[in-house]
Amino acid sequence: MGSLARGDQLPTQTYRVTRADLIAYAGASDDHNPIHWSDRVAASVGLPGVIAHGMFTMALGGRALSTWAGDAGRVRDYGVRFTRPVVVPDDDEGVEVVVEGVVDEIVDGAVRVDLTVRCGAVTVLGRARASVSTDA
Amino acid sequence: MALDADLTGRSYDLKAPYDVSRIDIARFAAAVGEADPVHTDAAVARERGHRDVLAPVTFPIVVASGAMHQLLADPSVEIELRHLVHSAQRFESARAICAGDVLSARLTVESVRRAAGTNLIATRTEITDADGAHVCISHATLAHRSPDGTDG
Numbered sequence: 001m002g003s004l005a006r007g008d009q010l011p012t013q014t015y016r017v018t019r020a021d022l023i024a025y026a027g028a029s030d031d032h033n034p035i036h037w038s039d040r041v042a043a044s045v046g047l048p049g050v051i052a053h054g055m056f057t058m059a060l061g062g063r064a065l066s067t068w069a070g071d072a073g074r075v076r077d078y079g080v081r082f083t084r085p086v087v088v089p090d091d092d093e094g095v096e097v098v099v100e101g102v103v104d105e106i107v108d109g110a111v112r113v114d115l116t117v118r119c120g121a122v123t124v125l126g127r128a129r130a131s132v133s134t135d136a
Numbered sequence: 137m138a139l140d141a142d143l144t145g146r147s148y149d150l151k152a153p154y155d156v157s158r159i160d161i162a163r164f165a166a167a168v169g170e171a172d173p174v175h176t177d178a179a180v181a182r183e184r185g186h187r188d189v190l191a192p193v194t195f196p197i198v199v200a201s202g203a204m205h206q207l208l209a210d211p212s213v214e215i216e217l218r219h220l221v222h223s224a225q226r227f228e229s230a231r232a233i234c235a236g237d238v239l240s241a242r243l244t245v246e247s248v249r250r251a252a253g254t255n256l257i258a259t260r261t262e263i264t265d266a267d268g269a270h271v272c273i274s275h276a277t278l279a280h281r282s283p284d285g286t287d288g
Contacts, residue, residue, distance in 0.1 A: 015169060028167035029198055033217065045218060054222045055197050059168035062193030071174060071184055072232065075193045079226030079275070127224075 001069060001111045001134055010101035010113065013064040017052055017086065018094030025056045039090065051085035057097065057124055058082075061115050064099035068113070069132045076110065077131040086119045095119055109135055143213060143245050143257070148206035150241040153266070154199045158235040161191050168192055181234070191233035197225070199233075200261040200274035203243035207259070215257075215280055223256065224277040230270050238266040241274075255280045 022036050031053055034041035042050045058080050066072035088095055098118045105112040115128035158178070165175035173180040174190045181189045208215055233239070243261040250256075261274040 021167070021169075024167040028164045030201065035218075055194060055225065056168065058225060059192065059194040063168060063170055066170065066172065066193055071190070072170070072172065072193050073174075073184070073186060073190050075229070077226070077228050078193055079224070081224045082222055 001074075001132055004103045004106065004111055006103055006106060008103040010064075010068045010103070013060075013067060013099045015060050015063070015097045015099070016094050017056075017060075017088055017097055018092065019050065019088055019090055021094070022050065022052055022056065022088060025053055025059075029053065029055060031055065047085065047087075049087045049089065052088055054082040054085075057086050057117065060097050061099055061117050061125060061128055061130075064101060064115070065113065065130050065132060068101060074133040074135070075130055076133050078129075080115075080117075080128040081126040082124075083126040084119075084122050084124045086124050097124070104129070109133060143248050146207075146210075146245050148203050148210070148243045150199070150202045150239075151206065154202060154239045154241070156191065156199075156233055156235055156237040156239060158189050160198070161189050161195065161235055164195050164198065165192050168194070178235070186232065186234055188235040191235075194227065195233055196227050196229070196263055196272045196274050199239050199241050199263055200243070200276065203241040203261050204259070204276070207243055207245070219281050221279045221281075222276065223279045224275070226275040227272055228275070229272045231272075233271060237271070239271060240264050253281060 026032050026036055036053050039050055065075045069075055100116040101113045104114045111132045113130045117125040162176045170192045178188050241261050241263045243259050246258040246260050248255055248257050257278045259276045263272040265271050
């Protein structure tokens with residue numbers, strides 16, 4: 001990311017999310033909250049359906065960052081707000097999460113990136129920002 | 137009173153240090169779709185200057201959530217999991233986590249703020265390695281809403 005300038009758009013990343021991904025994430029992260037796999041429980045707490053773990057959506061942003069950075073180890077500071085849930089239907093298509101990034105600032109040895117993470121027309125993460133080291 | 141300012145300043149440690157294995161990292165990388173071999177192949181990781189396979193960006197949550205479970209398990213803290221929503225998260229990393237790390241984590245409740253029937257609980261979890269060196273700070277803000285909306 002060494003040759004970037006302020007305002008540069010990073011290559012947009014698109015990720016497909018299905019129920020199977022949520023089950024795998026529940027296991028890997030040890031977060032077994034049933035709102036991430038049971039329609040019945042999701043409905044009982046007023047959700048429109050099973051939703052992705054906020055941390056799973058944040059991880060997709062992290063995946064975009066490590067793709068742009070060339071190595072996950074360069075991502076030094078990454079923060080988000082969970083503004084809207086990603087509702088994942090029980091079908092084979094699932095939903096698409098789109099991650100866009102813009103270079104906000106270049107400081108000594110680091111690139112600051114603003115991320116926009118959307119599901120359809122809905123922005124699902126707010127104030128998503130990261131600092132990526134440009135050191136090899 | 138379910139939650140009050142008394143919670144502020146309390147700390148919770150991981151029960152036992154977290155031994156980060158190659159399998160943990162590979163499983164987490166697969167779950168979030170990280171296909172970079174740096175997460176699964178130690179030779180690739182070493183070529184890129186890492187000690188061993190590298191953890192994905194948000195992996196510290198696995199370590200931090202162990203300390204969070206200690207907060208939720210505290211009988212004097214009346215937090216109901218199903219009424220708890222993660223509202224913000226930030227990782228400030230001093231270095232990346234690799235397989236072979238033995239990590240400790242201490243969560244501290246920084247503040248409890250009440251707004252519109254919801255308690256916003258700001259926490260900070262310091263993750264350190266076996267030498268006590270700083271690895272990552274995980275900042276998590278949780279929103280807790282009581283069922284009747286009258287108390288948090």
